[in-house]
Amino acid sequence: MTATAETTAGSRGSQPPVPDGAVTVTVKIRRFNPEIDDEPRWDSFDIPALPSDRVLNLLHHIKWYVDGTLTFRRSCAHGICGSDAMRINGVNRLACKVLLKDLLEKGDKHTTITIEPIKGLPVHKDLLVDMEPFFEAFRAVKPYLVTYGNEPTRERIQSAADRERFDDTTKCILCACCTTSCPVYWTEGSYFGPAAIVNAHRFIFDSRDEGAEERLDILNDIDGVWRCRTTFNCTDACPRGIQVTKAIQEVKRALLFKRV
Amino acid sequence: MSLALDKPRSPRRPAARRGNGELYSWLFMRLSGLLLVILVLGHLFIMNILDGGIHRINFGFVAGRWASPFWQFWDLAMLWLAQIHGGNGVRTIINDYARKDATRFWLKMLLYVSMVLIIALGTFVIFTFDPNISN
Numbered sequence: 001m002t003a004t005a006e007t008t009a010g011s012r013g014s015q016p017p018v019p020d021g022a023v024t025v026t027v028k029i030r031r032f033n034p035e036i037d038d039e040p041r042w043d044s045f046d047i048p049a050l051p052s053d054r055v056l057n058l059l060h061h062i063k064w065y066v067d068g069t070l071t072f073r074r075s076c077a078h079g080i081c082g083s084d085a086m087r088i089n090g091v092n093r094l095a096c097k098v099l100l101k102d103l104l105e106k107g108d109k110h111t112t113i114t115i116e117p118i119k120g121l122p123v124h125k126d127l128l129v130d131m132e133p134f135f136e137a138f139r140a141v142k143p144y145l146v147t148y149g150n151e152p153t154r155e156r157i158q159s160a161a162d163r164e165r166f167d168d169t170t171k172c173i174l175c176a177c178c179t180t181s182c183p184v185y186w187t188e189g190s191y192f193g194p195a196a197i198v199n200a201h202r203f204i205f206d207s208r209d210e211g212a213e214e215r216l217d218i219l220n221d222i223d224g225v226w227r228c229r230t231t232f233n234c235t236d237a238c239p240r241g242i243q244v245t246k247a248i249q250e251v252k253r254a255l256l257f258k259r260v
Numbered sequence: 261m262s263l264a265l266d267k268p269r270s271p272r273r274p275a276a277r278r279g280n281g282e283l284y285s286w287l288f289m290r291l292s293g294l295l296l297v298i299l300v301l302g303h304l305f306i307m308n309i310l311d312g313g314i315h316r317i318n319f320g321f322v323a324g325r326w327a328s329p330f331w332q333f334w335d336l337a338m339l340w341l342a343q344i345h346g347g348n349g350v351r352t353i354i355n356d357y358a359r360k361d362a363t364r365f366w367l368k369m370l371l372y373v374s375m376v377l378i379i380a381l382g383t384f385v386i387f388t389f390d391p392n393i394s395n
Contacts, residue, residue, distance in 0.1 A: 187357050226282035227356070255283055 011068035022048040023111070025100065027058050029070070030116040031126045040123070043067075044112075051101035055088055055113065059095060059127075072127035079239060082175030086127050087116040092177040092237040118180035134176050137192045141200035141218055146211025162207040169202040169247050171240040178234035178244050184227050191227045192219065194234035194244045201247040204260060212260045216251070225251050285348055292345040299338040323391035332386055339382040347375040 024046050032040040045062050056077055063070045074084040077096045084095040089103065095115075105111045121129040172195065179185050179193035200219055204212045219225045225248055234244035254260050308314055325331040350371055358364035 184356050187359075220280060220283060222282055224282070226286050229352075229356075252286070256287065 009068060010063060010065035012064040015065040018048040019050060022050050023104070024048050025058070025104075026110065026112040027062065028112055028114045029062075029126070030114075031070070032117075032123050033069070033125055049100050051099070051104060053100045054096055055093075055098045055100065055103070055115070056084060056095040058100070058113070059115070070127075071125045080173065082173035082239075085118050085175040085177045085180070085239075087114075087118055089114050092118055092181045094175060094177070094239045097239050118176055120180045120182075120186045121176070131176060134179055134193065134195065135174075137179075137196040138174065138199055141192065141196050141215055142211055143196075143199040143203060145203065145206075145209055146214065147208070148210050156208040158207055165207075166202050166205040168242050169198045169205075171242050172198050172202070173240060174199075175239060177237040177239055178242075181233040181237035183231060183233065184229055190223045192224055194228075194248060197225055197228075197248050197251055198242060198244055201251055204251065204254065212254075216255055216260075219251055220255050225255065228252075285352075289345060289348060292341045296338070296341050296345060299334065299341065303334070303338060323389070326386065326389050327391065336383065336386050339386070340379060343375050343379050343382075347371055 027045045027047055029043050029045070030040050031037075031043045045066055047058050047061050047066075049058055049061070056074060059070065059072055059074075063072075072084060072086070072095075074096065075081040076083070079094055079097045082094070085092060086095055087093075088095065088098055100113075103111060103113055115127065117123050117127045117129050121131065121133060123129050174195060176195060178198070179195040182191070182194055184191050185193045197219060200215045203209045204215050228245075228248045230245060230249075232245050234248075235242075235246070238244055307317065326335070351368060354364055354367045354371065358367055
């Protein structure tokens, strides 16, 4: 299918039967098709859904049965791959981890769910953004083991206490929820952003790694950790519950006292 | 038993510490903030609450205070710290929100000039204050 304008049909044909106990909710999506639109526009869809559905199910319903042109990323759909980060009702969430019952209005009021692409990254189409600036900042902090000298002949041993120091930041799935919730990142694209700092933290505080000084040097830059305004948006946004702001503060402390 | 050698020939690269300006400005904000809490709250207490508060403030009251080097220093420290603390805060806001380099440059110039003017004028007044000027 090439060069066709708006198709109203979904990619899987006609709508399936509405399940028992379904409520109709309005899903309002900020859309942008670079081939047609000059400006982003809002599209609304009335969708039957169960309270136990995830927001991703609603998007699937729209794409499969209502409008096949709706574009978004998703892969595992279980909160592991970090593909479907989006702004749901104004906060960054993974669409596969938000349940409809948590968004339903109290009583009999009609529910409208607003979905936008994550902010601060260029939008390619609909909810699909260009993640390259995000990964560029990620690569800049050397998120891999750095060692010098001869390789040991055995495994690199680490105590449980040493492992504990960076345990929290190993949980990052690079979904960009934190970085695109950061007001400094919205206005100043050259800031490394929380996710890059979290992944630097993961290696800086690893006792097996020897690149801490290099990474700290990178983060000491004008666009590094000192840009952080401690607004805690990143911590609120993280779908993995990482204490992002705390990790940034620990990097600041390491820089301040010149010790890891 | 293994001998603990700290990799004697490893080419570990020492950190080439680049400009730490942002670090020091961040640290300054914390320290000056703490000092300003004492200085400003003390100032407000003396000026507005103690001994009838604002109603006793006149030329003679200010003249009496600035006759003492302690209050001269208090007010001087408050002026400098508040100006630099506030100015640094506005500087970071300009850095965060100015979109164009030219806008950023001129806003910062405006800020720096106003800071220097107010600090200079205030310092000048504190040190050259003449209590007999009314005569």
